[in-house]
Amino acid sequence: MVHPALQAMVDEARAHPSAPPWTLDMATRRSQYDAQSHDLWPEVDERVSTRDLVVSLPGRELAARLYAPPGDDGSALVVYFHGGSFVMGDLDSHDAVVRRLASDTAMRYLAVDYRLAPEHPFPAAVDDALDTLRWAGVQRESLGAPDAALVAMGDSAGATLATVGAALTRHDEHAVAAQVLLYPTMGPSMLTDSGHVYNTGFLLDLASLRFDYTQYLGAGADPTDPRVSPLLFDDLTGAPPALVVVAECDPLRDEAVAYAGLLEHFAVPVELLEARGMLHGFLRLGGTVPASLDILDDVARHLRGTLVAHATVPRPGA
Numbered sequence: 001m002v003h004p005a006l007q008a009m010v011d012e013a014r015a016h017p018s019a020p021p022w023t024l025d026m027a028t029r030r031s032q033y034d035a036q037s038h039d040l041w042p043e044v045d046e047r048v049s050t051r052d053l054v055v056s057l058p059g060r061e062l063a064a065r066l067y068a069p070p071g072d073d074g075s076a077l078v079v080y081f082h083g084g085s086f087v088m089g090d091l092d093s094h095d096a097v098v099r100r101l102a103s104d105t106a107m108r109y110l111a112v113d114y115r116l117a118p119e120h121p122f123p124a125a126v127d128d129a130l131d132t133l134r135w136a137g138v139q140r141e142s143l144g145a146p147d148a149a150l151v152a153m154g155d156s157a158g159a160t161l162a163t164v165g166a167a168l169t170r171h172d173e174h175a176v177a178a179q180v181l182l183y184p185t186m187g188p189s190m191l192t193d194s195g196h197v198y199n200t201g202f203l204l205d206l207a208s209l210r211f212d213y214t215q216y217l218g219a220g221a222d223p224t225d226p227r228v229s230p231l232l233f234d235d236l237t238g239a240p241p242a243l244v245v246v247a248e249c250d251p252l253r254d255e256a257v258a259y260a261g262l263l264e265h266f267a268v269p270v271e272l273l274e275a276r277g278m279l280h281g282f283l284r285l286g287g288t289v290p291a292s293l294d295i296l297d298d299v300a301r302h303l304r305g306t307l308v309a310h311a312t313v314p315r316p317g318a
Contacts, residue, residue, distance in 0.1 A: 002202070002249050003277030005291045010279070014201050021208050026087065026118070033088040041096035041287025048099045052091075055112065057131045063113040064132075065091045066143060067102040076107040077148040078180075078303075079136050081129060081165075083156030083281065085212035086117050094155070097283055097296070101153075104300030108145050109153075110136055114161065121218030126227045129161035130168055137174025149177035151303070152240075155283060156252075159184030163230045163259070170238045180243045180303055183280055184256050187229025188213035192254035199251050204280035206251050231259055241269040243302050247278035271302060 002010055021029060048069045055062040078101070082094040091113050102109045114128035133152060140146050154162035159181040166179035188210060199206040217223065226233040244260040246253045253274075260272045275282060275295045286293035 001277055002279070003291055005289050006277065006279055006282075006285075009285075010202060013203060021211050030088050033084060034090070034093050037093040037096070037284065039288075040284050043287060044096045045099040045103045048102050050095075050099075055132055055135055057128070057135060060115075060128075062115070062128060062132065063091060065095070065098075065111045067098055067109040067111070068144060069102040069106055069108070071106040072108055072144075073106060074108075074145045074148055076105070076151050076177075077136060077140055077143060077145040078102075078105070078107055078109045078151040078153050079133055079162075079165075080109050080111045081114060081152075081154030081158030081161040082111065083154070083158045083182075083284075084116075085209060086125060086157045086216035087212050088116070089158075094284070096287055097155070100286060100293070100296060101300055101303075104297055105304045107151075107304070108143065108148065110143065117212075117216040118218065122216055122221045123227060125157075125161055125216075126164055129165040133165045133169050133176060134172060134174065137172070150174060151178045151180060152176045153180035153182070153303075154184070155182035156281065157185060160186070160230065164227050166240050166242075167230065167233055167236055168227075170236075170240065176240045178240050178242070178303075180245070180299070181256065181259070182245045182283060182299070183247055183250055183252055184230075184244075184259065185209065185252050186231045186255035186259055188217070188223050189229070190231070190252075190255040192251075192258070194253040195251045195255070197251075198249055198253075202249050202251065202279050204251060209251075231255065231262060233262070236263055236266040236268060239263060239266065239268045243271045243273065243299070245273045245275065245299055247275045247280055247282055249278065250280040252280060273299065273302065 051066045055064045082089040112132050115124040152162040152166045166176045246256045260270045263270045282292045283296050286296050
């Protein structure tokens with residue numbers, strides 16, 4: 001059942017549905033997405049200091065933003081990948097969310113402006129996620145967190161990038177110590193009960209997501225590649241402990257739950273949190289929907305109190 005605080009939003013979206021993404025040019029969609037971000041969270045936590053910087057990677061440079069909250073104790077550096085269906089979003093679209101998380105956890109965050117499709121189709125965003133995590137592991141001292149545990153975190157499409165990044169860097173010298181996956185998408189072809197029940201009319205329509213996957217994959221990409229569909233990883237032994245957050249009324253809920261189960265199959269410690277009555281993308285509503293903000297704060301408490309504790313325990317096969 002949709003949370004009462006969100007029902008009016010659902011009713012409005014159903015009464016005045018957005019234009020299908022295939023009818024709009026990408027510049028318009030991105031502009032609308034960024035404007036919506038500001039409308040949803042007009043006031044941000046100014047106590048968190050920020051510094052824009054450049055992540056220099058082989059053959060390219062990515063914009064990034066470092067967040068330093070009051071009370072930062074240097075225990076963790078969280079590399080954050082924003083949502084937006086692999087085609088939208090930037091440092092500003094999720095600035096308020098990252099500020100709140102940084103303030104709640106007293107941890108430093110590095111938000112990454114990874115390359116977007118269709119200009120940069122798969123595997124560009126995955127490569128950016130992997131290389132940025134490795135870069136951050138080496139650069140922790142310059143980022144003000146020399147002894148920090150490295151955490152991969154993201155929401156929606158960004159959570160998928162964090163998922164793949166955590167899996168594929170797990171044997172690195174500077175391996176990710178924990179992963180936080182906020183309502184991730186697990187591939188373009190998932191068929192689940194939640195996908196059937198909530199496939200349209202609950203803010204995220206699966207037809208729109210499937211279209212964005214065609215933009216993301218471009219020509220010739222294999223949707224069964226685990227970097228696209230992480231549920232198809234055949235071995236996750238030694239992956240970092242995970243916090244997986246799902247929304248009850250989200251078409252992607254069940255595939256994220258399935259990924260939590262896959263991690264557990266390979267003896268990876270997992271905490272699964274279900275946000276009752278919430279919709280996909282609910283964390284971006286924190287500036288206008290107090291119930292969403294309460295859950296965001298709860299996510300921060302779990303990251304601070306549980307995942308960092310897990311991260312100090314040696315992992316099998318790591």
